Amino acid sequence: MLHLLGVNLPDQKLVQYALPLFYGIGQKTALKVLATLSIHKTCKIADLSEPQVNQLSTLLSDMKIESDLRKQIRANIMHHRSIGSYVGRRHAMGLPVRGQNTRNNAKTARRLNGRWLKAEKREYSSSTRSIIPSTDSPFESFFNRKWF
Amino acid sequence: MAHRFLASTPLLRTSLSLTARARAAVPAQYANYVTASAVVMAGGKAKKAAPKVKAQSNSFRKKKAADDDKGESGSGGATRLNEKYYKPSIPVKVEEFLPSTATKEHVGQVLGFPSTVVPALAQTAYPTLLNEQFELIKPAALVVRDSTVSFLEKVDEAMKTPSAQSRIVLTGEAGSGKSALLLQTVSHCLSAGWIVIYVPKATSWMNSSFAYNKVANTTSFVQPLLASNLVGQIQNVNKSILDKITTSETATVGRHEVEKGTKLSALLEVGVKDQFAAQDVMEVFMKEIGAQKDIPTLVAVDEVNSFFRPTQYLSQDGKELDPEHLKLSKLFLNYISGKSTFKHGAIVAATSDTLLANKSEVLDVALGVKEVSPYKRLSQTILPWTQGLTSVEVPNYTREEAKGVFDYYKKANIFFDAASEPLFLNKFITSNGNPRKFFTACAKGI
Numbered sequence: 350m351l352h353l354l355g356v357n358l359p360d361q362k363l364v365q366y367a368l369p370l371f372y373g374i375g376q377k378t379a380l381k382v383l384a385t386l387s388i389h390k391t392c393k394i395a396d397l398s399e400p401q402v403n404q405l406s407t408l409l410s411d412m413k414i415e416s417d418l419r420k421q422i423r424a425n426i427m428h429h430r431s432i433g434s435y436v437g438r439r440h441a442m443g444l445p446v447r448g449q450n451t452r453n454n455a456k457t458a459r460r461l462n463g464r465w466l467k468a469e470k471r472e473y474s475s476s477t478r479s480i481i482p483s484t485d486s487p488f489e490s491f492f493n494r495k496w497f
Numbered sequence: 498m499a500h501r502f503l504a505s506t507p508l509l510r511t512s513l514s515l516t517a518r519a520r521a522a523v524p525a526q527y528a529n530y531v532t533a534s535a536v537v538m539a540g541g542k543a544k545k546a547a548p549k550v551k552a553q554s555n556s557f558r559k560k561k562a563a564d565d566d567k568g569e570s571g572s573g574g575a576t577r578l579n580e581k582y583y584k585p586s587i588p589v590k591v592e593e594f595l596p597s598t599a600t601k602e603h604v605g606q607v608l609g610f611p612s613t614v615v616p617a618l619a620q621t622a623y624p625t626l627l628n629e630q631f632e633l634i635k636p637a638a639l640v641v642r643d644s645t646v647s648f649l650e651k652v653d654e655a656m657k658t659p660s661a662q663s664r665i666v667l668t669g670e671a672g673s674g675k676s677a678l679l680l681q682t683v684s685h686c687l688s689a690g691w692i693v694i695y696v697p698k699a700t701s702w703m704n705s706s707f708a709y710n711k712v713a714n715t716t717s718f719v720q721p722l723l724a725s726n727l728v729g730q731i732q733n734v735n736k737s738i739l740d741k742i743t744t745s746e747t748a749t750v751g752r753h754e755v756e757k758g759t760k761l762s763a764l765l766e767v768g769v770k771d772q773f774a775a776q777d778v779m780e781v782f783m784k785e786i787g788a789q790k791d792i793p794t795l796v797a798v799d800e801v802n803s804f805f806r807p808t809q810y811l812s813q814d815g816k817e818l819d820p821e822h823l824k825l826s827k828l829f830l831n832y833i834s835g836k837s838t839f840k841h842g843a844i845v846a847a848t849s850d851t852l853l854a855n856k857s858e859v860l861d862v863a864l865g866v867k868e869v870s871p872y873k874r875l876s877q878t879i880l881p882w883t884q885g886l887t888s889v890e891v892p893n894y895t896r897e898e899a900k901g902v903f904d905y906y907k908k909a910n911i912f913f914d915a916a917s918e919p920l921f922l923n924k925f926i927t928s929n930g931n932p933r934k935f936f937t938a939c940a941k942g943i
Binding site: 380390 | 709711810811812814
């Protein structure tokens with residue numbers, strides 16, 4: 350089991366299919382990483398030599414993955430929320446953001462869309478000084494706003 | 498076939514597991530064969546007593562079913578034959594395939610590889626689908642065909658000429674006997690005392706299964722482990738002959754110095770022990786054997802189509818590498834294309850139709866096997882390597898050859914039905930004389 354940048358990579362897994370275990374690396378980026386480091390496609394994690402592991406570690410730390418990427422995504426969505434845009438409101442309500450129909454079929458959006466803000470709320474609620482005013486529910490903040 | 502029995506018998510409602518029911522549903526005439534794999538499995542279980550020392554990781558704990566396949570080979574193990582399809586055979590006594598017996602009088606006879614050649618052939622695996630036939634009927638033997646006799650005459654003529662003049666590619670439809678003819682050529686040359694470099698699966702060089710490293714300041718890549726394996730195989734196959742040849746000058750191979758007058762077998766030993774020197778060892782070795790005239794060299798490459806298409810390795814830009822960018826493949830390509838030559842020797846290659854993905858259109862067009870539209874763009878980097886190759890087509894069995902093979906199968910007792918003239922005609926006509934189809938028709942009854 351190779352422990353790299355906060356992720357456990359199982360020894361018997363092919364490197365090509367172990368790299369997407371990192372948040373922010375998919376199939377294509379994994380192949381690019383293999384090509385850059387001249388690792389053959391049937392190489393397993395256990396077959397990597399020490400210098401290769403170091404090169405891999407350096408290359409991955411230069412890329413935006415894991416917590417850095419999550420922070421960036423969260424910051425982007427929070428920006429929409431803080432400026433009060435339509436996109437921000439839809440994220441807050443957990444509804445489709447990109448103009449999809451909601452009469453039927455908004456199941457994925459309802460399931461997934463609020464999560465970045467909830468995480469943000471959890472973060473801020475635990476800190477002592479909270480700059481952003483806390484809202485009880487997205488609907489209340491929508492209705493309680495002064496529109497005129 | 499099993500499901501018909503399951504539906505019609507009360508076995509369906511028993512508490513037996515599926516595999517047990519399937520086993521019970523096998524017809525009586527097949528049920529009592531003591532198969533080779535059953536004997537092997539019984540022996541294998543005795544060895545499993547020792548406990549595993551290594552701690553097992555959670556993610557790959559294998560689930561062991563209680564009623565696991567015991568006597569059934571299933572899909573596991575490419576070399577184990579499925580006893581439901583094949584009837585276990587009796588070993589057949591065959592004469593040896595020697596230069597003296599590979600003649601017109603013996604056409605249609607099945608001759609086995611000589612005892613001196615078998616250990617050499619065991620260094621590398623047999624071609625995959627041929628191996629199936631050799632696994633079924635032991636010892637490994639091939640029929641002498643008209644094409645064998647004429648081709649071996651051609652190879653013997655090449656004994657005294659440079660290899661650049663004899664670069665032959667065996668072509669033909671799938672299963673027509675190209676790899677078999679190549680094996681017979683290898684056996685013939687080993688018996689005749691040539692230096693033989695036999696590559697049974699060139700695809701494994703190009704399909705990204707070996708580690709590769711970039712050579713600094715060049716666009717080339719080295720495959721150290723592959724080179725080391727190849728060096729070891731060549732050494733084991735040609736040990737006695739290579740003791741007679743010595744290097745003509747000092748050479749630097751990797752971190753080692755090889756002095757003038759070192760035996761070639763000692764040179765190869767350096768490559769076996771240090772895989773990072775193996776590529777240099779191969780280059781020096783090929784140059785040395787090419788420079789001497791006493792012993793001719795045969796380079797036999799199967800699945801040569803993988804030399805003429807992009808490999809599955811990636812450059813640092815993410816583009817697929819051509820075989821010329823891999824140093825070991827380039828070394829062989831030089832000899833195949835005639836850029837480098839042995840003073841005495843021949844290059845014989847066989848294409849393989851096994852995997853559609855490995856076909857090389859460039860090679861097929863260059864050999865005249867396939868015609869494409871003149872507007873079709875062929876790879877201009879690969880096309881130059883195909884100049885000057887001669888194509889030899891391997892036909893299907895003639896009736897005489899097929900009869901000889903049929904008699905051999907009859908002696909080996911692999912037929913489920915009684916072997917007779919009508920059965921032979923049936924198999925020969927339905928398979929159109931194609932050797933592979935003829936074998937599956939005879940052995941599996943399909």
